[in-house]
Amino acid sequence: MVAVTPETGPNAAPGTDAGQAGAQDSGVQELGMPDLGAQLAAAFDAAVAADERVEPRDWMPEAYRASLVRQMAQHAHSEIIGMQPEANWITRAPSLRRKAILMAKVQDEAGHGLYLYSAAETLGTSRDELLDKLHSGKQKYSSIFNYPTLTWADVGAIGWLVDGAAITNQVPICRCSYGPYARAMVRICKEESFHQRQGFELLMALSKGTEAQHAMAQDAVDRWWWPSLMMFGPPDDESAHSAQSMAWRIKRHSNDELRQRFVDIAVPQAEALGLTLPDPDLKWNEERGQHDFGAIDWAEFWDVLKGNGPCNDQRINQRRAAHEEGAWVREAAAAYAEKHVRTESEARV
Amino acid sequence: MTQNWPLWEVFVRSRRGLSHTHAGSLHAPDAEMALRNARDLYTRRGEGISIWVVPSTEITASSPDERDPFFAASADKPYRHPTFYEIPEGVRHL
Amino acid sequence: MTSTSGTDVVRTAAALALGDDALILSHRLGEWAGHAPVLEEEVALANIALDLLGQARVLLSLAGDEDELAFLREERAFRNLQLVEQPNGDFAHTIARQLYFSFYQHELYAELAAGDGPFGPLAAKAVKETAYHRDHAEQWTLRLGDGTEESRRRMRTALDALWKFTGEMFAPVDGVEVDWAALEQRWLASLTGVLDRAGLALPEGPRTGAWAAGAGRQGLHTEPFGRMLAEMQHLHRSHPGASW
Numbered sequence: 001m002v003a004v005t006p007e008t009g010p011n012a013a014p015g016t017d018a019g020q021a022g023a024q025d026s027g028v029q030e031l032g033m034p035d036l037g038a039q040l041a042a043a044f045d046a047a048v049a050a051d052e053r054v055e056p057r058d059w060m061p062e063a064y065r066a067s068l069v070r071q072m073a074q075h076a077h078s079e080i081i082g083m084q085p086e087a088n089w090i091t092r093a094p095s096l097r098r099k100a101i102l103m104a105k106v107q108d109e110a111g112h113g114l115y116l117y118s119a120a121e122t123l124g125t126s127r128d129e130l131l132d133k134l135h136s137g138k139q140k141y142s143s144i145f146n147y148p149t150l151t152w153a154d155v156g157a158i159g160w161l162v163d164g165a166a167i168t169n170q171v172p173i174c175r176c177s178y179g180p181y182a183r184a185m186v187r188i189c190k191e192e193s194f195h196q197r198q199g200f201e202l203l204m205a206l207s208k209g210t211e212a213q214h215a216m217a218q219d220a221v222d223r224w225w226w227p228s229l230m231m232f233g234p235p236d237d238e239s240a241h242s243a244q245s246m247a248w249r250i251k252r253h254s255n256d257e258l259r260q261r262f263v264d265i266a267v268p269q270a271e272a273l274g275l276t277l278p279d280p281d282l283k284w285n286e287e288r289g290q291h292d293f294g295a296i297d298w299a300e301f302w303d304v305l306k307g308n309g310p311c312n313d314q315r316i317n318q319r320r321a322a323h324e325e326g327a328w329v330r331e332a333a334a335a336y337a338e339k340h341v342r343t344e345s346e347a348r349v
Numbered sequence: 350m351t352q353n354w355p356l357w358e359v360f361v362r363s364r365r366g367l368s369h370t371h372a373g374s375l376h377a378p379d380a381e382m383a384l385r386n387a388r389d390l391y392t393r394r395g396e397g398i399s400i401w402v403v404p405s406t407e408i409t410a411s412s413p414d415e416r417d418p419f420f421a422a423s424a425d426k427p428y429r430h431p432t433f434y435e436i437p438e439g440v441r442h443l
Numbered sequence: 444m445t446s447t448s449g450t451d452v453v454r455t456a457a458a459l460a461l462g463d464d465a466l467i468l469s470h471r472l473g474e475w476a477g478h479a480p481v482l483e484e485e486v487a488l489a490n491i492a493l494d495l496l497g498q499a500r501v502l503l504s505l506a507g508d509e510d511e512l513a514f515l516r517e518e519r520a521f522r523n524l525q526l527v528e529q530p531n532g533d534f535a536h537t538i539a540r541q542l543y544f545s546f547y548q549h550e551l552y553a554e555l556a557a558g559d560g561p562f563g564p565l566a567a568k569a570v571k572e573t574a575y576h577r578d579h580a581e582q583w584t585l586r587l588g589d590g591t592e593e594s595r596r597r598m599r600t601a602l603d604a605l606w607k608f609t610g611e612m613f614a615p616v617d618g619v620e621v622d623w624a625a626l627e628q629r630w631l632a633s634l635t636g637v638l639d640r641a642g643l644a645l646p647e648g649p650r651t652g653a654w655a656a657g658a659g660r661q662g663l664h665t666e667p668f669g670r671m672l673a674e675m676q677h678l679h680r681s682h683p684g685a686s687w
Contacts, residue, residue, distance in 0.1 A: 058414055080482065087476035094679040095510050095687040096466075096503075099473070100496050106476050107489035111390055114482050118374040121356060127376060128353050152678055184373070191394070202687075210685050318477060326480025328597070329534045330352035332590025333378035337354075339589065340379065354481075375483060381582060386483040389490050 053179040056122040076116035077141035085149040119180040146309030153220035159199015161228040172252035222278045232259040356405040357383040361397035455506045457618030462502030463523035469495035494572040514679035525659040526608035528668040539601035545576035588641025610650030
């Protein structure tokens with residue numbers, strides 16, 4: 001699943017990466033060479049302003065680096081945690097065609113996690129380090145995955161709404177100022193073009209199916225609509241890192257802009273599906289040329305983010321267990337590699 | 350005992366006649382597994398017909414800063430590029 | 444209604460046997476999603492599961508409607524080997540199961556691909572996939588067998604535990620035109636070769652249990668299989684006649 005990286009807001013737990021990377025630090029003091037530092041900073045700012053890409057070994061402000069690592073890590077974590085709610089239905093998929101699609105999709109998510117961890121590694125942070133931070137709760141993943149997939153229709157709702165929201169968020173990241181992140185996103189967006197479509201098609205089949213299937217689809221959309229809107233992160237005036245991220249061109253549009261874009265795209269799609277969106281205030285605003293929509297329950301958002309969502313513990317426990325139970329396998333392969341490299345080099349001598 | 354697998358850079362030839370290009374990286378315990386992981390990860394949509402894997406630590410790079418003057422010199426030798434030369438219209442095969 | 448010829452009945456039964464093997468093993472591998480020891484292996488196991496599911500769909504479609512066959516048959520009507528329905532266990536058990544099965548399937552499909560029987564075209568495509576599955580199992584067998592003490596112990600345990608399900612693989616299947624005795628010899632030889640390189644011995648003990656010989660092919664399965672099917676079929680069966 002495409003996952004997004006909502007800008008963690010002011011309530012982020014202190015001590016997490018999200019909480020630390022706020023203020024800009026030019027890195028000048030560390031260098032102890034104010035002139036050179038200032039020059040580097042100016043060159044960096046100019047390059048970013050000119051829409052040039054920053055590459056791994058370029059000089060960059062420490063805060064830019066920290067912000068990118070935080071965002072790429074959160075994005076990667078979201079991909080691999082995001083496998084769980086969908087994998088929950090692989091063994092119960094109701095047709096072999098759907099089963100193949102779902103397996104391929106969950107596999108893509110593992111692959112996308114890998115691309116993103118690789119992109120983060122270009123900044124000198126190893127995947128193991130990032131996984132440790134995920135497992136210990138120091139780094140977050142998209143809160144949406146703390147909601148459960150209760151019925152088969154949830155697989156469709158995730159594809160249509162969650163992936164739809166994520167794509168809206170991700171397409172602009174293909175032009176992110178940091179080269180490796182932008183390149184990973186280009187690959188991810190290309191591969192994910194089928195993810196949203198399969199969700200839409202799945203829901204369409206249910207909506208046009210039996211009464212029970214239609215009800216299942218409607219129920220799923222009712223449950224996933226609001227959390228999907230929350231995926232864009234807190235409103236612009238409450239988003240801690242948004243402004244800086246936009247100045248650095250890590251981010252291209254504000255949370256609220258992207259959320260509005262998503263709502264405007266989703267409304268006609270819901271009509272085509274024959275399903276309603278659970279918002280009585282949702283209506284076209286002629287004057288703005290956009291849809292108005294109801295108030296989002298941000299208390300719920302923060303609560304889920306803090307760990308009180310329906311599946312927070314379950315997701316992280318499964319992730320940790322897979323990692324811990326896999327330790328002996330990773331050790332075995334490493335031991336084998338070491339033995340055989342040694343044997344080979346001994347043979348050469 | 351370490352469980353940490355080294356990082357490998359992956360280069361994929363997308364079809365015959367093209368050179369291998371950098372596709373990304375991955376972790377693997379050794380070269381054989383790196384090749385297989387690369388096949389699974391970077392060619393699962395038929396993107397390649399040949400793969401190279403190289404330990405990331407074995408790559409020597411030109412300079413610490415990719416906007417370095419190392420490459421500035423070549424930018425001021427426009428005569429190395431065919432567009433430098435004016436050819437009258439109508440002259441072909443040149 | 445025209446009566447089905449004897450050849451068709453035999454061909455259908457054979458397609459079910461091969462198709463069920465692929466379907467059930469694919470399902471078991473699908474259970475790994477989100478649980479694999481390392482992300483790269485999530486991708487690898489899913490690739491194998493998807494290959495097998497693709498094979499299953501072609502084979503079941505030769506025998507009838509793929510979804511009716513997968514979701515509406517009772518446990519006793521499935522014709523897969525008991526080996527492929529065995530629970531995943533730890534990673535070593537999954538690799539041991541892959542080793543036994545992929546070596547068998549690869550030899551079988553290579554022979555079918557070379558022949559001019561009804562499964563030739565399918566086997567010709569599938570044999571490229573099974574070559575990869577075999578390689579995957581082999582690579583991991585080497586690493587687990589010749590890795591750490593723990594991995595070696597686990598691999599040993601897994602190979603022993605599944606050994607009794609391997610005899611059934613070579614009970615001739617009507618309609619599958621291969622030399623089963625020769626197939627078994629090739630299987631044993633290549634298996635011995637890999638285990639030898641991994642520093643592991645071929646398990647001792649009988650290759651068939653008192654109950655196991657040829658049983659899966661006749662619709663007699665092990666207890667975990669019923670639960671697996673309950674999970675797999677539940678949703679489809681809950682909405683009779685629905686399209687998905």
